[in-house]
Amino acid sequence: MVFKRRDRRSPVQAASEFVYPRGGWTRAFHYVKHRVRRLPDTPERIARGIGAGVFAAFTPFYGLHFLIAVLLARLINGNLLASLSGTFFGNPFTYVPIAVVSLETGHFLLGTTFEEGQRRGLMRKIANASGDLRDNFLSIFTGREADWRGLHLFYDEVFYPYLVGGILPGLVAGVVCYWLSVPLIRAYQLRRRAKIKAKFEAIKKKAGAGGAALEKTPLRSRPKSR
Template sequence: MERTKERRSIRDYFRLMVVQRGSPESIAWGVAIGVFIAFTPTLGIQIILGLLVAWIVRVNRIATIVPLFLTNVLTAGPVYGFECWLGAQFLPDAKSGEMVARWERLSAALSGLGVFSAHDLHAHWREIARVGWDLWLAMWIGGILVGCFLAVPSYFATLAVVRRYRERRARRLRTRSQTRSTGA
């Protein structure tokens, strides 16, 4: 039963994309932009960011929004974790194992937030900010790499699917029109 629902939702996603108004290029660019933004560490502002970018570059807004749901509360942990690891490979501290130590310090700082002393709380937040910046930078680097890697093929795949759908639909409409005009 679950497998059927998955297939149906994927099919519905594609159907939603191909019936959009606008050129196939506008729809494909919208999907590519949405996929790229979905894999950046912008969870919580992705829809606003997607709409803004789609409006600025004048591409299909719905096609931009739909892929943003690739990253959500359930997928954010694994996706952002992988992106952080990937991005860390491009930072100098990754080779020394310093990133692991930073993860541990960040965990310790986050677990200590239950302390009620203002001085301790300030120290915890200072540690989170110090450690968190490097992790955030690693997530951005990884997110940009993954986003680009997935956005490019999503553009071409969407473009091909939309064009094929529209060609088939035009052919069916011509056939129906010819059948009606001949009176058959």
């Protein structure tokens, strides 16, 4: 296939490049920024797509951010490719502050408490929930009794507060990114159009100068057409 990688990556390489892309996060950020600016669409639709992607990064549905971003972009008439690029807002450097802000906001809105011990036990709760899913799935074949306590605790103290609390900061971050993106994208598109126009004018001028020089050349000196 045309878009297939020639050098197939192993699962370990794919995971390591997700955490730290080849060339570094700075290069990856500039690549995404360059791709977004060159999208053939209006600045408003591109910016709405970016906002949808940023909002999706504040949801606890890890692994589904691309799908959520595309659905939101379609809902608000945003650019779909820009929405995928907007999910870049969620990365290994921002996932922790996003999770903390979303959890604290969610517990505040729900009237529960987000204690310091819960921050330290966040990964433990995730591990316990994952262990419950694995063990309960195996219990179907082994006859062991299913235990959902770890998953239930994870839902009550992490997932549901995260889901509720991510809406407000996600909206704020998405709207801010929208208003910042519109003038930047518009300025870039205008500058790019001016460069393309100047390039075509130069080619046209050069072609016109060549035609004028050919007209001044005596007929006997002109190259014969075959």
